[in-house]
Every structure is written in C-alpha cells, then in structure tokens.
Amino acid sequence: MPSIHLLSDLLINQIAAGEVVERPASVLKEVLENAVDAGSRAIDVQLEQGGVRRIRVADDGCGIAKDELALALERHATSKIANLDDLERVGTMGFRGEALAAIAAVARTTLTSRAEGSAHAWRIDGTERSVAPAALGAGTVVDVADLYYNTPARRKFLKSESTEYAHCDEMFRRVALARPDIGLQLAHNGRVVHRLPAADHARRVGALMGDDFLAQARALDADAGPLRLSGFASLPAYSRASRDAQYFFVNGRFVRDKLLTHAVRQAYTDILHGNRHPAYVLFLELDPAGVDVNVHPAKIEVRFREARAIHQFVFHALTRTLAESGAGLAARDEAAAVTTTASAAFTSETRTQDERPRPFGGYGNAPPVQGRLAMESASRSYFDFVGTAREPAAAANLAPATTPTASAAPQAFRPTAFAPAAGRPTGAIATSLPQHADDSAPLGYALGQLHGIYILAQNAKGLVLVDMHAAHERILYEKLKTVLDGTPSVQRLLIPAVFSVSAKDMAAAEDCAEVLAGMGFEIAPAGPQELAVRAVPVLLANAPVAELLRKLLEELREYPASEVVTARRNELLATMACHGAVRAHRSLTIPEMNALLRDMEATERADQCNHGRPTWTQLTMGDLDRFFMRGQ
Structure with a gap:
C-alpha cells in the first residue's frame, strides 16, 4: 500500500476546483460575487466563446492592496470572516476564500487592482505569482483565460459555446436581479447583450424578465417581525411549462x-392549472444568524434554523397576494402591507399596466376596482334566487335549512341555483343595462348569454366575457372552504335521495361517515347496494346528489379518512364545487348574471376556477377597434 503523504498546493487547488469551478458560469459567479462584496457601483463583464476562452470582470470597488494580491490567490484567505461568529452571521456573498485559488489552478488568471488611496494599480499573475505595476483607474479586474487548459480531461466535459454562454447569462441575471442598485453590463464575443443601469427593483425585473411578466405579476411586500418577503409573483395567466423563470433570493x-x-x-x-409552473422574483430577508449558507460548495443551498416558521410566512404572504382577483382589487384595504399591484412600482418613465398594449383576447388585465354601483338587482347575490330558480319537483323535496348553530348559517351561504328565464332566448340582450357603464363595476353589467355558456358584459373599458360555470365553481369553492372551517349549514331533504352504489362505495360510505357528516352530508344505507341521502350542505342543495356522492366516495376509497380531512380536504371541496356549480347551457336572467358578476368581484381568486383555468377575459375598445381596423 502506498505511503501517506501530503498533496501539493497545486493539486489541492485543482481538486477544490472540481467543486467550485464546474463550468465557466461557476467562475463568473465567484468573480461577480467578489465584485459585489467589494462595494462596486458598476461592473463590466466580457465573455469570449461562452466563457471558455475568456472571462473578464471589471469593477469599481474598493480594490486590493499590493501586499495582499498574492494572499488573495491563496486557499482560505479572505477579508470577510475572522472567527466562527462571523461565519454564523455572514452577510457577504463569498466568504470561504477558496474561489480565486481554485480558478487560478485551472485557468490562466491575472488579477489587476488599485486600492483606494494607492498611487497606481498592481497586477499579479496567477501562475507565477509575480507582481508588477499596471494602469487602472480604480477597482479590480479579474481576467480568466483558457479554462481547464492544464486539465484537458475536464475540458472535454464542457458543452457547446452556446450552452456555456447560456449558463453564464443565467448567472449574470441572478446577480443583476439581486442587486438592482449596481449598474451591470455583459458582452459576449464583442457584442453587448445586457446594459443595465442602476435602478429600482421593478425596472431591473422588467429589463430582465420582460414587461409582459410585470403586466401579469403582483408585487408584494410582507413582513412579520424579523422576516420580510418582497418581489413579484406572476398570476396564473403567465404560468410556464418549466421552472426557468423562478428566482428566489435569501438575503440577496x-x-x-x-x-x-x-x-x-x-x-x-388552488389557481395553477395542471403541470404549469409559476414565474416569480422573490426576496426573503432575515437575520443572517437565522440561516446557514455554509452547507453547499456553490452556496446555492441554505438551511433555516426556524424552517417551519419560514415556510408558513412565505406561504401565507403569497397566498394573501394571489387571493385578490383582478376584478376585486379595490375591495382590499389600501393600507395593507402585504401586496401592491406591479404597476404601482413603476416610475413615471415606465408605462403602466393599463397603458401597456394587451394582446387581443388576453386575460388577466382587469381594470382596477373603484367601487360598486348601487343597482338593486346587481347588489343581490345569486344565492338569493333560490325561490325562483328551482324546478318545482326539486323545490318540493327541500325542507327548511337547518344549522346546528345560528352563527354558522349566514344568509350569504344560501343554496345556489339558477332558473331558466321563461320566454327569454339564450342570447337575449339586457334592457336594464345602465345608460353609460363606468368603472365603478369592474366586470360591468350583463348584456346577455352566448350559447348558454358565456356571459357577455359591458364595462368602462369594453367587453367582458365570463365562463359562468368556471366563475360559479370558484365562488362555491371559496364559500365551501369558509363554511367547512366552522359548522356546515345543512339542507334536509323531505324525501331521501336513493341511488345504487358498488360494494366498495358502500364500504367507503361506512368508513367515512364522520368525514361526510363534517361536510354536511347525512347518508345511511337503504339496501344491500343502495345509499339514501337525507341532508346535503346548504350550498349544494341543487347539485346532482347521486353524481356528486359517487365522485366523493370514489376519492374517499383511495385515501384514509384522516388524510382526506387534512391534506386532501381542498381537493374534495373542489370536486363538490365543480358538481354544484351551474352547468353550461343554462339560461340565466339578467339580474342573475349581474349578481354573479358582483360576487366574482367579492371573491378571492376569482380570476381562475378550481382547476386553474381563467374565468373571464377583457376585450378593450382598443382591442376591438384594432380587430375591425377602425380608424385605419
């Protein structure tokens, strides 16, 4: 067996480079973070051949003194920490002092720097470690050429120039998003790709993520004690097929x-459809002692000391922000600290959301809410139309609603049902529309229905199209969540609804009787393979009982009751809301349509149904004029 011996410093650094210097983007990250830590106000990055041939980063920071240049290239030499207490509260991007040494071990590296107060700059060669005078106004220039020139085996693992450049560009974006107060420029093969002057967060995010992201994003600024979460989170309309637009920063x-x-x-x-992914740029700030950043060689992973508290804070802050529908933003308290609209962060030189052109048929650009017009029919909830909406046979089977406690049965939660408008054709036009629609009602006032599926409404901006089933489904879902948090109001049936089920469903009904009762269902066996429903939640009094219960029992069969009540509660409520919502091809009266619009404005997350699909869209007069080429 070979004898134990010490490794050479060069080999130690080359081994360390395997962790620190994975590709050109890793070099760029380390050097950029050093430039940020140096207090730079402007940083210039030049790349050649995707960073493989050359990476040059120049900053105007504090610089490095002549007698410290050689030390800067040694392993574990740093000015950022001195003891364990410093490490536990580190606030700089870099701190280990091994990046420059590792880079110099696998690339031709020169370091030129002029410290504040120095007569001129000095340059050191990373290989020979010789120091010589140089010309430089201020700051530091790190020049890294021919990456892995002395370790050709590693160079073979690098990808194409375009791929390596893409990774470098992404690394540049991360630093630029984290520090909008620093001006940055990126050039590749002599062509300037990004020129970013110092700006506020909204401008920097708009420059790198695009104005379309800002137009479809909500700004948030929430705090709780030492925690603060700020940034921008996209609405579901801007969801992506991949996670390529997700940026989360912890203390920068x-x-x-x-x-x-x-x-x-x-x-x-509750609002994202299928396998889509949200886009966001979020900044979490907390006491440095509350997060350990020394758990990953590339410092891309962290560990929180109060992990559960952090999770709940982020979850609730985002939930409150996303809960506000585009149609109901004015209902919020303007003094709330959690959320503001993305356009509120723009300066006068940036176009606001309302000024930004919208694609024809685009959804999610609802006008801001100013208030509500006092209109008798519109002010009534469509839950109040229960008396005229129900078919005679169905109405005869409903006993008066009962509630275990009076406080658990607010009038707003009366059963939902819509009546066919006698003698009114599906596409009938309203005669009760206000003479001039203004912006006091964000979703406007109903004109009529389209094929019994969509509601057409007129507001101050133009035409609003509403998917009535999707909108009603969201409203029911939010109401059910609220009701289930207390004691559900129950509607008893005069004649039990009896329907046949499979043996598995019978077993599920018996095993989950307590869960179903907690949701407002009273079920009992009526035969070997028959169930009788004697009571239903008052919100679902007009839902197709057999269809709804079969679907619920199917889901209950697959999971233990305890798990359903906790983790899968909302999924079950979404199923109930979907089956209880008004179906397509149902003719509504104009007052019923207006009542639905008003309830949408008052409901959280009303922009999407329970499956994440949009519930309404806005076509402005400008959209319509462009489509019909008016004025051209």
Whole structure:
C-alpha cells in the first residue's frame, strides 16, 4: 500500500476546483460575487466563446492592496470572516476564500487592482505569482483565460459555446436581479447583450424578465417581525411549462431551497392549472444568524434554523397576494402591507399596466376596482334566487335549512341555483343595462348569454366575457372552504335521495361517515347496494346528489379518512364545487348574471376556477377597434 503523504498546493487547488469551478458560469459567479462584496457601483463583464476562452470582470470597488494580491490567490484567505461568529452571521456573498485559488489552478488568471488611496494599480499573475505595476483607474479586474487548459480531461466535459454562454447569462441575471442598485453590463464575443443601469427593483425585473411578466405579476411586500418577503409573483395567466423563470433570493443570495419551493407551490395550488409552473422574483430577508449558507460548495443551498416558521410566512404572504382577483382589487384595504399591484412600482418613465398594449383576447388585465354601483338587482347575490330558480319537483323535496348553530348559517351561504328565464332566448340582450357603464363595476353589467355558456358584459373599458360555470365553481369553492372551517349549514331533504352504489362505495360510505357528516352530508344505507341521502350542505342543495356522492366516495376509497380531512380536504371541496356549480347551457336572467358578476368581484381568486383555468377575459375598445381596423 502506498505511503501517506501530503498533496501539493497545486493539486489541492485543482481538486477544490472540481467543486467550485464546474463550468465557466461557476467562475463568473465567484468573480461577480467578489465584485459585489467589494462595494462596486458598476461592473463590466466580457465573455469570449461562452466563457471558455475568456472571462473578464471589471469593477469599481474598493480594490486590493499590493501586499495582499498574492494572499488573495491563496486557499482560505479572505477579508470577510475572522472567527466562527462571523461565519454564523455572514452577510457577504463569498466568504470561504477558496474561489480565486481554485480558478487560478485551472485557468490562466491575472488579477489587476488599485486600492483606494494607492498611487497606481498592481497586477499579479496567477501562475507565477509575480507582481508588477499596471494602469487602472480604480477597482479590480479579474481576467480568466483558457479554462481547464492544464486539465484537458475536464475540458472535454464542457458543452457547446452556446450552452456555456447560456449558463453564464443565467448567472449574470441572478446577480443583476439581486442587486438592482449596481449598474451591470455583459458582452459576449464583442457584442453587448445586457446594459443595465442602476435602478429600482421593478425596472431591473422588467429589463430582465420582460414587461409582459410585470403586466401579469403582483408585487408584494410582507413582513412579520424579523422576516420580510418582497418581489413579484406572476398570476396564473403567465404560468410556464418549466421552472426557468423562478428566482428566489435569501438575503440577496440566489438559492434553490426545497422548503421555499414547496411554500410557493402550495400558495399556487388552488389557481395553477395542471403541470404549469409559476414565474416569480422573490426576496426573503432575515437575520443572517437565522440561516446557514455554509452547507453547499456553490452556496446555492441554505438551511433555516426556524424552517417551519419560514415556510408558513412565505406561504401565507403569497397566498394573501394571489387571493385578490383582478376584478376585486379595490375591495382590499389600501393600507395593507402585504401586496401592491406591479404597476404601482413603476416610475413615471415606465408605462403602466393599463397603458401597456394587451394582446387581443388576453386575460388577466382587469381594470382596477373603484367601487360598486348601487343597482338593486346587481347588489343581490345569486344565492338569493333560490325561490325562483328551482324546478318545482326539486323545490318540493327541500325542507327548511337547518344549522346546528345560528352563527354558522349566514344568509350569504344560501343554496345556489339558477332558473331558466321563461320566454327569454339564450342570447337575449339586457334592457336594464345602465345608460353609460363606468368603472365603478369592474366586470360591468350583463348584456346577455352566448350559447348558454358565456356571459357577455359591458364595462368602462369594453367587453367582458365570463365562463359562468368556471366563475360559479370558484365562488362555491371559496364559500365551501369558509363554511367547512366552522359548522356546515345543512339542507334536509323531505324525501331521501336513493341511488345504487358498488360494494366498495358502500364500504367507503361506512368508513367515512364522520368525514361526510363534517361536510354536511347525512347518508345511511337503504339496501344491500343502495345509499339514501337525507341532508346535503346548504350550498349544494341543487347539485346532482347521486353524481356528486359517487365522485366523493370514489376519492374517499383511495385515501384514509384522516388524510382526506387534512391534506386532501381542498381537493374534495373542489370536486363538490365543480358538481354544484351551474352547468353550461343554462339560461340565466339578467339580474342573475349581474349578481354573479358582483360576487366574482367579492371573491378571492376569482380570476381562475378550481382547476386553474381563467374565468373571464377583457376585450378593450382598443382591442376591438384594432380587430375591425377602425380608424385605419
């Protein structure tokens, strides 16, 4: 067996480079973070051949003194920490002091710097460690050429120039998003790609993420004790097929943390469709002692000391922000600290959301709410139309609604049902529309229905199209969640609804009787394979009972009752709301349509149904004029 011996400093640094210097983007990250830590106000980045041939980063920071240049290239030499207490409260991007040494071990590296107060600059060669005078106005220039020139085996693992450049561009974006107060420029093969002057967060986010992201995003600024969460989170209309537009920063450091990702994903659960992913740029600030950043060689992962508290804070802050529908923003208290609209962060030189052109048929650009017009028919909730909406046979089977406690049965939660308007054709036009629609009603006032599926309404901006089933489904869902948190109001049936089920469903009904009772259902066996429903939640009094119960029992069969009540409660409520919502091809009266519009404005997350699909869209007069080429 070979004898134990010490490794050479060069080999130690080359081994360390395997962790620190994975590709050109890793070099760029380390050097950029050093420039930020140096207090720079402007940073210039030049790349050649995707960073493989050359990476040059120039900053105007504090610089490095002549007698410290050689030390800067040594392993574990740093000015950022001195003891364990410093490490536990580190506030700089870099701190280990191994990046420059590792880079110099696998690339031709020169370091030129002029410290504040120095007569001139000095340059050191990373290989020979010789120091010589140089010309430089201020700051530091790190020039890294021919990456892995002395370790050709590693160079073979690098990808194409375009791929390596894409990784460098992404690393540049992360630093630029984290520090909008610093002016940055990126050039590749002599062509300037990004020129970003110092700005506020909204301008920097708009420059890198695009104005379309800002137009479809909500700004938030929430705090709780030492915690603060700010930034921009996209509405579901801007969802993506991948996670390529997700940026989370902890104390200015870009991280990929499972706990934070889970909190964000949970906040989007009720409003994101299918396998789509949200876009966001979020900044979490907390006491440096509350987060350990020394758990990953590339410092991209962190560990929180109060992980659960952090998760809940992020989840609730985002949930409150996303809960406000585009039609109901004016209902919020303007003094609330959690959320502001993205356009509120723009300066006068940036176009606001309302000024920004909208694509024809685009959804999610609802006008801001100013208030509500006192209109008798519109002010009544469509829950109040129960008396005229129900078919005679169905109405005869409903006993008066009962509630275990009077406080648990507010009038707003009366059963939902719509009546066919006698003698009115499906596409009938309203005669009760206000003479001039203004912006006091964000979703406007109904004109009529289209094929019994969509509601057409006129507001101050133009035409509003509403998917009545999707909108009603969201309203029911939010109401059911609120009711289930207390004691559900129950509607008893005069004649029990009896329907046949499978043996598995019979077993599920018996095993989950307590769960179903907690939701407002009273069920009992009526035969070997028959169930009788004697009471239903008052909100679902007109839902197709057999169809709804079969679907619920199917889901209850797959999971233990305890798990259903906790983790899957909202999924079950979404199923109930879907089956209880007004169906397509149902003719509504104009007052019923207007009542639905008003309730949408008052409901959280009303922009999307329970499955994340849009519930309404706005066509402005400008959209319509362009389509019909008016004035051209």
